[in-house]
Amino acid sequence: MRSRFLAVFASVAALTLGGGGSALGDTLTFGAPLCLTGDQAPLDTPGYRGAQVAIKALNDRGGLLGQQVEMVAIDGKTDPVTVGNAAVELIDDGADFILAPCDFDFGGPASRAAQEAGLVGLSLCASDPLYSSWSLGDKQFTLSMWNTTMGATAAEYAYNERGWRNAYVVTDQFIAYTVSLSKYFVEHFKALGGNILAEDTYNNGDNDFSAQLARLQALDEKPDVIFISSYGQDIGFIIRSLREVGYDAPVLGGDSYDDPAMIQSLGPLGNDIYFVTHTFMSADAHPEMEQFIGLFEDMFDEPPDTSFVATGWDAVMLLAQAAEIAGTTDGAAVAKALEENVFHLLTGDLTYRNAAEGHAPDKAAVLVEVKGAQTHFLGWRTPSNVPPP
């Protein structure tokens, strides 16, 4: 019931936000069945805005393959069926590429539709290894590193660089992303020789960490590092709950920490937190970052509020570069170009394995430290021996 009412409003939203779907044909079209409303909106909206900046930049440079480019968005409303239908509609209208939402559950239907139509589909930031050519087809990719890389990077930072040996792990059972990130961290941390002191479970939206705290307090040992894999607002809540009662061990996590509001809300507790993410909004991460931020500000009159905006820019630019190499927008040719080349993106250097190996992205990750409720760039990391998905 709820979603039906959302639908009415969301279509209005899509019209206001969207690129205004019109004349396809002489232009190359990026179809974007992204979730601009609902739970998924905080992840997809930044990518969508970054992609809009990229489309404009491409046209200013003279377009792609001699043609102008445009992006047409239809709101997927955080509903897998709606995302799938939106993708089919975009493909029927002549889309040349599909930009899929940031999650396997919501992005999968868009990629499956793209695969059926022989088009390349690219998720802006789905990081679960389920987002692979194994499950979606040989023309489907995700821009993000997989959680295998994310978890391994965190584990190597903890064990090799900082010498933390005893980890306490909290896993939010919310989605595949939160569960698999913990899994790969634990696997890799143990493989390195680390010890998992305890693992605990959290349910997203609970905003109650008291029982977990009681269990943690009952342990004889205090952890050297606390790994929290959660999502959205709950991360800040869990960190605050731990810090308040005296657990001041460093906290480690994934790209869901990349949220300025959450970090700001921690205030004086926002120290000694480290996370692995896609990129960092400064020239330290990439020489062209300042230029991108400038273009973003020109278009939206405000600075980006999360580094996830870069995933949208990268997704469009990656597909554009692959199409330039292939000399066509044909799905098979673009997929081949993606598989066979190295791409230098704002979110790191990227190569894809071939379709038989799942299109696993080999990608570097950024490490960020939170100090004084501010984020600081620690550098790019490439983990060795990434655990198998």
Add this chain to the structure above:
Amino acid sequence: MNAAQFVLDVLSLGGAYALMALGLVIVYGILRLVNFAYGELIMVGGYTMFLVSGSGLPWLVMAGCGLTMAIVAGIATDYLAFRPVREKSVTAVLITSFAFSTLLQNAALLFISPRPRAVPLPELFSRTVEFAGVITPARNLITIAVAVIMLGLFSWLMRSTALGIAMRAAATNFRMARMMGIPANLIISAAFAISGLLAGTVAILWIGRIGTVVPGIGLEPLLIAFIATVIGGMRSLSGAVVGGFLLALIDTTLNYTLPQDLLKFRDAFTFSLVILILLWRPEGIVRGPASGQRT
């Protein structure tokens, strides 16, 4: 397991749940309709605090702004969603309350951001105190204290003031109450205003735990309030409070005792217990006054 810790956890969670439930049931009691836009009153309170956060005002003033806007939003729900269609059909009111909820959520999404926004918190909220041998965040004790004060105030209002007595009369038999000269619109607006006040209080306490506000922040409290009122008794105000504390007791007990493998299915256990309670007492734990027709 430390018993004092457990009791404190249940009371602080239960206090917040009870306030959520009370805000929902006060409107239900009179109109016999669940206000599905209730969660958005909490959202309005949160976003108001975000919007005034740059003003440099003392935190209490900002919290006051949040509270006021939640009350205004509560009254607006009555005027925009309920009053125009109240006498026409139940379905219409149900739909308008959904629509109002969606409207508010999407307004926040479009005009502010789908991304979380930080809400100012007083330093007191992240301080810890030692209480009965347990180190606990001060806000847990604040939540308990605020819940006690609000529930006390509320029970005084309902028992000892003309407005409260009129509201209870309206909840028992609305038509009869109107015949006795009680102005219907005033009573209903008052119920929405109180609902808004409770939602605003919940916003401060609940967002005080989280630290940020998002357009969908009201969904969880609405769900909690709904379940609490169903087990407590939809027609009774004290039932809502009992239901809130009971739900907190169930959740906390399960959180403490379930093994790790089962913890992810905690909600399934909670709802199984809710079903058992409802089989045992289909009208909820506390039976309200026998009531007449919906108005």
